[in-house]
């Protein structure tokens with residue numbers, strides 16, 4: 001109380017000064033994972049890309065990876081290497097090294113180590129402490145992030161179904177995403193297309209807006225329509241337009257809700273999370289009777305000797321809803337969540353209410369507007385004498401864009417461009433006329449079936465429609 005300063009402080013300061021005189025360097029380490037290995041640290045990624053762009057001329061131990069468009073190699077600093085970096089016109093010199101610590105498990109094991117702790121270490125003279133902490137690191141993170149966005153090769157991720165046997169412990173595996181789809185070649189009404197593009201633009205520029213209104217920066221799309229109408233193609237087009245990664249989430253391979261949450265946390269910002277055929281992935285109908293029937297079926301299956309017990313996915317509707325708008329979904333930001341389904345009417349209303357799925361986009365059978373997009377991109381024509389016939393036929397029959405695209409693909413390479421166009425258009429007209437005939441036959445058969453079904457219903461027979469839907473789901477899961 002009587003001293004103007006604390007004697008202990010003085011001693012401490014003296015001690016620190018003395019230490020600095022002997023060893024004047026400060027170390028800062030940046031681990032790859034933060035928060036108990038939940039998420040790759042953004043700082044780590046930014047430093048990695050910063051060092052990639054500045055250090056490769058100095059480092060001697062390099063790692064090589066394929067860069068954007070798989071056309072060039074990108075080099076980065078290898079492990080246990082050290083590079084120097086000068087800042088402030090050469091006044092400040094720092095040293096970066098990349099190291100990984102050995103895991104603390106048995107060292108002699110057959111399998112690769114479960115967790116490697118990788119980190120970057122920054123070393124600098126204590127004299128530059130303020131400059132480094134305040135300006136240099138900011139510069140590194142900013143230019144690193146910019147380089148990251150510029151150089152990034154987009155990825156398509158899928159969740160690993162047999163994670164239990166994968167000793168790298170990765171939940172997502174990825175391939176380079178190189179789908180050529182774009183909005184220009186997407187057959188759709190131009191008005192509708194414009195609306196979607198505007199929505200995407202608003203989302204992309206909306207960071208401040210979302211912060212201001214206190215909502216997580218994400219948007220949900222529901223794409224629905226019959227098979228072959230371009231749902232998956234549109235997802236690829238969105239990814240290309242936004243320059244986002246895609247996470248293709250296979251719900252049937254997710255063990256339970258907590259596994260689902262873990263997968264979500266690992267997704268990065270600027271990405272699209274896709275759940276295809278949501279009606280087939282989960283029994284979301286919430287129909288109790290159906291569940292009871294299923295349980296009984298399963299019991300029967302179990303009692304068969306020698307049959308392997310199939311482990312069913314335990315992801316529930318409430319788990320999925322938490323996934324979409326729970327607290328965790330806000331980690332990372334700038335995400336689009338896309339669901340696709342062939343049967344929008346079968347989905348639980350809770351799943352698709354506005355706010356959760358912000359935009360419902362119907363992809364339907366090919367219209368004349370859609371056909372014109374195909375004609376332009378496939379055949380390079382905007383007008384033709386046969387267009388009138390095609391317009392009339394498209395108004396009469398339901399044909400998917402996938403079928404139209406198939407007819408318009410040139411099959412031989414020996415004809416001239418004009419002959420090609422003629423042949424393709426004639427091909428399409430034939431396909432449309434055949435579809436018209438088939439539709440009539442189908443309608444007749446349906447009427448016949450309906451008559452039988454209504455007769456059976458009176459007598460308490462099976463529900464034909466329910467059986468059919470179930471079969472389509474089963475086929476889809478089998479073909480996946």
Ligand SMILES: Nc1ncnc2c1ncn2[C@@H]1O[C@H](COP(=O)(O)OP(=O)(O)OP(=O)(O)O)[C@@H](O)[C@H]1O
Nearest residue numbers: 185186187226227228229230231232233401402405
């Ligand atoms: N609207 C469209 N514009 C351009 N091409 C399309 C369109 N719809 C379908 N195609 C073509 O048809 C093929 C199948 O389309 P896609 O896989 O996108 O259908 P889908 O709606 O996802 O079907 P499913 O419900 O069976 O998954 C694609 O190769 C694509 O080239």
Ligand SMILES: [Mg+2]
Nearest residue numbers: 231232233276
């Ligand atoms: Mg699809």
